[in-house]
Amino acid sequence: MQVVIVESPAKAKTINKYLGSGYEVFASYGHVRDLPAKDGSVDPETDFTMLWDVDPKSQKRLSDIARAVKDADGLILATDPDREGEAISWHVLEVLKEKRALKDTPVSRVVFNAITKQSVLEAMKHPRTIDAALVDAYLARRALDYLVGFTLSPVLWRKLPGARSAGRVQSVALRLVCDREREIETFVQREYWSIAALLATPRSETFEARLVGADGKKITRLDVGTAEEAGAFRQALEAADYKVRSVEAKPARRHPYPPFTTSTLQQEASRKLGFAPAITMRIAQRLYEGVDVGGETVGLITYMRTDGVDMAPEAIAAARSLIGRDYGDRYLPSAPRKYTAKAKNAQEAHEAIRPTEMSRLPRDVMRHLEPEQAKLYELIWLRTIASQMESAEMERTTVDIDAVAAGRTLELRATGTVIKFDGFLTLYRESRDDEEEEEENRRLPGMSAGERLANKGIKAEQHFTEPPPRYSEASLVKRMEELGIGRPSTYASVLAVLRDREYVRLDKRRLVPEDKGRLVTAFLESFFDRYVEYDFTADLEEKLDKISAGELDWKDVLRDFWRDFAAAVGETKDLRVSEVIDRLDELLTAHMFPPKEDGTDPRLCPHCGTGRLSLKVGKYGAFIGCSNYPECKYTRPLAVQNGDPDKPAEGNGTRVLGTDPATGLEVTVRDGRFGTYLQLGEAKDGEKPKRSSLPKGLAPADVDLATALSLLSLPREIGRHPDSGDPILAGIGKFGPYVQYGKIYANLEADDDVLSVGINRAVALIADKQNKGPGRGRGATGGRALGDHPTLGGAITVRPGRFGAYVNHGKVNATLPKDMDPETVTLDQAVEMITAKGGAVPAKAPRRAAAAKAATGATEGKASKAPAKKAAAKKTAAKTATKTATKTAATKTAATKAPAKKAVKGA
Structure with missing residues (x-):
């Protein structure tokens, strides 16, 4: 039996199917060791000795691996084909050596760029040792x-x-x-003007040309800077005669983009699909490790952490075959395309990200995938196939025009692009800005040199430069x-x-x-x-x-x-x-003290009128304070809006929602040291403004003015208790949303809305809290029922917890691995985790024993009380005797030690 080690259970499951009964595949669940988060884990004084701790969650898995390896014919380390993968293999091997589990067991390392049967079996034929250089780079x-x-x-x-x-x-x-x-x-914003003429050919075909020169001098984008200059050019153009000076048509080719690397995949998935890089990588990991497609678990893409842009020859051949069959020979280049990475320090050790099978079309696998997986797979497939297609052929036309008026010559230019053959663009276009797309699709009418043109209108538009x-x-x-x-x-x-x-x-x-x-x-x-x-x-x-x-x-x-x-x-x-603060105050002046619109000193304290504002740092972070402290206690956040000291700047932890119609005060969403909160108005005369935290699950970006005003009006009266007639309130406190009845507070659950919870629900929550008694209400939840334990009986549930989701059976709780989704946990998986945690012993005594105990207690009745009292008295006497004996022994010991101390001191 050969033991194979991979990182994830999904990968282990897929590979186990490919290798068959002669292999047992274990998952390490990522890294099994790490440097402890404390000083001394890397010691420069001892030539950078590194101390590694085994992750507590990995202990059992490593023990299972060690037991399997002791009886195995060989150990195969099959982690990912990069530095991290090499490091995980090295860590596992080091732990097994420490456990003395290897003995004479042969160890080999295999790598594969795709989790397909062919790739895995081929890799098994070419084992190697752990690459020490890659491990050194990781270290x-x-x-x-x-x-x-x-x-x-x-x-x-x-x-x-x-x-x-x-x-x-x-x-x-x-x-x-x-x-x-x-x-x-x-x-610094600059004003500029663009000037263009709408012209018509003798055949009444219109097009637009822009001003590019005057009297032999070029005019660039920012050269016309005032309305007066623009007006002068406009007046001249309105009176000018127009004639085509030259027409130049040049063929152009646009080549396809290389297949995806990690960074280009993250960029395009962000632009086209709106995925954050972390989300893109999580989805790509699933596609790489294996997805159930028609009853078969297959890896759909190659390894997704790479900066290589080349593909294996067989992948290129498959892509070219598909292009020729589905798009025709016109779209197939005469020779395969080869790409070289342009990124600095790029490594060409791995292939680009591509489908493992080019023939597996997006429409064929879409029904087997989650929507986000389907979108990402389609993006990767399109980019890969397009990378081997023929270039797009275009024709770029440039028309130069002379406008002669009152002895001066103004020069205009019109450009247009015509796609003669779309090539790879029929399949894939990379995200670009609107202006570039518009220019590519702009077509010009046919014209020839010397042809006269008619003026259909002059357009002068004001613009302002924008910051990056x-x-x-x-x-x-x-x-x-x-x-x-x-x-x-x-x-x-x-x-x-x-x-x-x-x-x-x-x-x-x-x-x-x-x-x-x-x-x-x-x-x-x-x-x-x-x-x-x-x-x-x-x-x-x-x-x-x-x-x-x-x-x-x-x-x-x-x-x-x-x-x-x-x-x-x-x-x-x-x-x-103080030196640090002074340096930062100087460096961040533009951020903290932008020029005011009225030209007054932005550092002058608005409260006392004489103090200077500067950066201060307190226990909880930085703020702006007055130099006249403590006489003047004015403070504000670091940045403000438009130089107004009473308005914290948006984009610096504050967003203005609007004005409260009842009070006329501004309502804002702010970031604080305890999280995001709402605020009504600003602090005045030492009084704090009204504030409210956000309920869990409500994102700051989703808060509008109406919601904010409702939250700021809390607590609200829901209604009256049907028994006593006393009010029941709903509000948000230190531990989240709650309902209150007198001195009883009951936390709302995830599905409850503090703004809409009704009287019936509130009464039920309060009654539940009363029944549970003190100390059991907050955070208690029944969780999702999975079923009864097959051997011990009793319900097994999966529940949310403070340190992550866990499964529960009686008094046994087992935390779920990080990569396991609580919504998909099965009863078998839960039983396995509970057994591993120590849940094999029944949590309760057998029913017969419990019944016998109860019967004995009932028969004894009052007669049992006297022996109980005697036993209690004996216990108290024994306790007193023990204390006395201990005290006496301590006194003797102290007396024995005293001379020895004196002797030492005298020596």
């Missing part, structure tokens, strides 16, 4: 990330209260977002890839960390830096500038790639990095918090 990356995070984060906590963490790649990605925001804040757009998740991934920051497998997790740390947030699918993110970036730029430089991070990634290729020693890279990094950290030890 170096993990050590670097740990050293940066666990060295830099405490510095942040001490010098910048409220900051949460810093990371090697995470901080650079955050800097990209913050730098873009700074560009937007410092952007904020990054979307897709465009940030693209920029990180261009700069060589991070690896394909890290993009989604880096973005997730930035949002989890509340350093950035998504607003209309754009990344907006929060104030705490701006502060962290400003701090790192001020005191650790080198370590958030784009080139430095990219160079470090290049060194990691060289380690994986066996060109550099991983500990040499760590030594070089740590020497300078430790020195930089040491230089911050003597920094006073």
